[in-house]
Amino acid sequence: MENKETAGDADRPWQSYHTVYTNAKAGMEGVDKERVQRIVYEMSKGSKYFENEERKEATIREKIENMRARCAQLTATDLSQYQKVADKRILELESTRDLSRIWLHVDMDAFYAAVETLSNPLLKGKPMAVGSMSMLSTANYEARKYGVRAAMPGFIARRLCPELILVPTNFDKYNYYSDLTRKVFHRYDPNFLAASLDEAYLDITEVCKERGLTSEEIAKDLRTSIFEETGLTCSAGVAANRLLAKVCSDINKPNGQFILPNDRRAIVTFISSLPIRKIGGIGKVTEHILKDALGINTCEEMLQKGGHLCALFSQSSADFFLSVGLGLGSTDTPQVRFRKSISNERTFAATTDERLIFQKLADLAEMLSMDMEKEGLTGRTLTLKLKTASFEVRTRAVTLQKYICSSSDILQQASRLLKAELPVSLRLIGLRISQFNEDGATAGLDPTQISITRFITSGDATRKSTGDCCSLNTDSNNHGFMDDTEIDTCIDGYGTDSETHHQVSNQRIDNKFSNMDDSNCTSTNDAEKSEEPENLLRNASADQANISTAIGSTSDSSDALIRRVSSTACSSSRNLEGNPNNNVDGENQVEVRSPDNNGQIWWIDNYKCTICGAEVPASFVDERQEHIDFHIAEKLQEEESGIRSRTHMPRQRTADKNLLSSPRKPKRQKSTPEKEVKHIPIDLFFMKTNQKF
DNA sequence: GGGCGTGAGCAGA
DNA sequence: TTCCATCTGCTCACGCCC
Known part of the structure; x- marks a missing residue:
């Protein structure tokens, strides 16, 4: 995946060891990528993990070879046909473009690390990461200068940066500060979409109108409020849809913002030279496949290779790639969706x-x-x-x-x-x-059997699907629903008892x-x-x-x-x-x-x-x-x-056993996420929409 | 052919 | 010294059944 992985591979085998650790991330611009890649390679080489990575890599290469072969088999007539399909689809997608909304994506800067620094100012200015020797959750910007980053094992990070301070995760703190940021978000968009503890999407169309401010002013205002009320900095991106807003928030990280006007020409210009990896939904493997099989490096090339994409990928995948090339993304506020x-x-x-x-x-x-x-x-x-x-x-x-x-x-x-x-x-x-x-x-x-059972147990059945559901095995009525298979399992299974x-x-x-x-x-x-x-x-x-x-x-x-x-x-x-x-x-x-x-x-x-x-x-x-x-x-x-x-x-x-007979609470009402000691599952907040549009 | 179940894998945080 | 996580959503391919 790295550009240099050709002639020098024999001397520098680490160049062909594809890890996420060397990808550009905010704060890693000046990193000696070759050094990082060499150290990661040397520390991984020979391990079972490394061997498995090589197996996975081989599978992807095989996939790419298959795709190349299918490409080679396409005749000029085939390609012409697929190009027509792509052109038609591009027109259809273009007709869905909505420039009426203004979306803002907020991303807290190195959130966990920043929170830890707030609690312990001695960490300020020192390379620090949150996590363990096994895995890091995030790293502050001082650590990133050494190539240390999230999702990197701590022991490798220590090799990259021996003075690295490791702080264990404390989700109580992150939840607390996340809640503070959300109070601010709420003032700008009561229906904001929380993508995780440290990210959110806000539709600021209305607040811009109400306050008579530009999106740039609103973004600045919001970031100032966040800082004043939490002591934390964040970055923001503003654009016509969420996909673009997310890309924009990454441009001037940390503590910056980028505004992409709601103008088709501006969007197309912006997206054309954008590396495909910057797009949410295109990860390491997809990037590898698109680059090596089709020579697609930028979003613009998605459109240029539209015929190939329609020929080689499913319709939904091709649609997604084409919409990326057009700079399209979700503009609606999605309905509340429950976890699956x-x-x-x-x-x-x-x-x-x-x-x-x-x-x-x-x-x-x-x-x-x-x-x-x-x-x-x-x-x-x-x-x-x-x-x-x-x-x-x-x-x-x-x-x-x-x-x-x-x-x-x-x-x-x-x-x-x-x-x-x-x-x-x-x-x-x-x-x-x-x-x-x-x-x-x-x-x-x-x-x-649900309907009839409900009917039979009307007024009482409703309580049984929540907290007390686990006690249902004690209900003799229940045994009528246990099939032979389950009885087999019970007899030979590894059950548990109270001891x-x-x-x-x-x-x-x-x-x-x-x-x-x-x-x-x-x-x-x-x-x-x-x-x-x-x-x-x-x-x-x-x-x-x-x-x-x-x-x-x-x-x-x-x-x-x-x-x-x-x-x-x-x-x-x-x-x-x-x-x-x-x-x-x-x-x-x-x-x-x-x-x-x-x-x-x-x-x-x-x-x-x-x-x-x-x-x-x-x-x-x-x-x-x-x-x-x-x-x-x-x-x-x-x-x-x-x-x-x-x-x-x-x-x-x-x-309280007495409560077993109390009415149950409404099932999975997630409008107000539950606060727990444990960190709140991301998906409770993340109303993930179809990435294809 | 469509729906469903299963298994594998990608992606993001 | 330590030696590559966890959780979730989603897509795709394949086989089976009606």
Whole structure:
């Protein structure tokens, strides 16, 4: 992909090692790219990761060769025909051009790093990155001068910049500052689209009119407000659509802005020389393919090679490329869209130990179940993701008759999928649930049975799809919907029982103030060391017995399941580093005190926040203060907006069994994103639109 | 042929 | 010393079934 990768490759093999680390990014203009590329290559060479990258590269090369071959087979007549198709399509696309709106894209400058510098001014002016030795989330501009950047492993970054300061992520802080920026955005466009914690799109058409200001003045005004109210700088881009606004915001980074007039000629001129990689949606692979197969380097060339694009790509892809060439993008404010999947994945030291692997699977099932419960989700497609020791990624999916959300259901199905892959050496396991129940129907039900069941249980069924959904396995009515396959799974699957959960929980507590790195997941933590293989086997047997009992629907098993759900759900709040379980003891969790009406915060047992359940020992003075500040700010914002907080709903709902019979909250109303201790999933804010237009 | 399920992969933050 | 993440949306290709 690099220009120089030809004759000198034998002497400088790193030039053909394609990584994202050498791509131009704001603040990296003066970087010695060759040095960075050499170091990245030398540190990666020979590793399994490197070998896998080479395999992937070979696959892409093969794809490109195929495309070239197909190109070569095109006759002049074929090309003429495809060119006509392209010309027609270009006219159609052009007719959709909308220059009536003014979009502004705001991008906070090195957001996480900037927030960390605000909290610790000693970091100012020093090369610093947020993340761990495994992976960096972002780097400040001082670090970028050395070639250090987001998505780079920390150990490589350290080699590039030995004095680099590494700061662990703290999503509480980022959420807090993100909320502050959003209050500002709201004043300019109440319907702004948050693309992530540090990015947003605003339709400023109306505010320009109302205030009688130009888009440039509005952008300047907004950036000033952001700085005054947060102490953080941002960059802005203004253009006729979101695709262009995003490109524009990158031009004068950091702390700058760029205005592209709503004028067709200006847009076409701007886009014509733009490298295709600058466009959102064109990543490393697409760039590689377009460049090497078709010789397309700039957006203008998308139009020039329109015939080839129509010949070689699907209609939707060709449309996207052509619209990029025309500088078209979304101008509408998209409808609110709900999330389509929810997942969890964890990397750990590669292992072939099946007991360990199943234990990690159980952890993930538990975490996923809690996340689903928090959002009141049930789904029926479960996807298991595996990354082998050689970095090969496999996914295995199953679509069920019924919607599930309980950890035991998830684990049963996931175990089935995993068993088929054994033996295998794994370094990552992930679980994803999709195909959500749009209807808010009850977990465990066959979707075809929803209507009639609702009818039968009218007035009561509605409560069952939210936080208490996981307890539905205790409902004897439910068993009518369990099919033979599921019974098989229950009998031979790796279930979990409360004892196993207890051990899992303890393991997490041990790590809860450590960074979110491999150490959380490796097999060498204390809790797992103490878990003797015999105990694991006993637990596995107990799991099977427990699940079999559940099928039998005895009241004992129901109670056990309720206790299990209750104890795990009580620990739903995650700590700052993303550790998913604060559970100490299911028994202790029953007592939950509400915050007082004045928003005062105090600590249960001198370590647990009464509002969100986050555990911060007394010795963590700064962290405690930050935590309190966060809740106070949250409270103030709620009072201002008049929106009732739902922050600790899941905790209360599951902790108090009496609430199991209370009416459920409306399902997945995301107009006000939930504030959690854990960072807010990006997609809750990101109303992703069709990139093709 | 269209819908659905599955698996792989790309992209972005 | 450390040794390449996590989460989500989306597209595409393929096979199966009606």
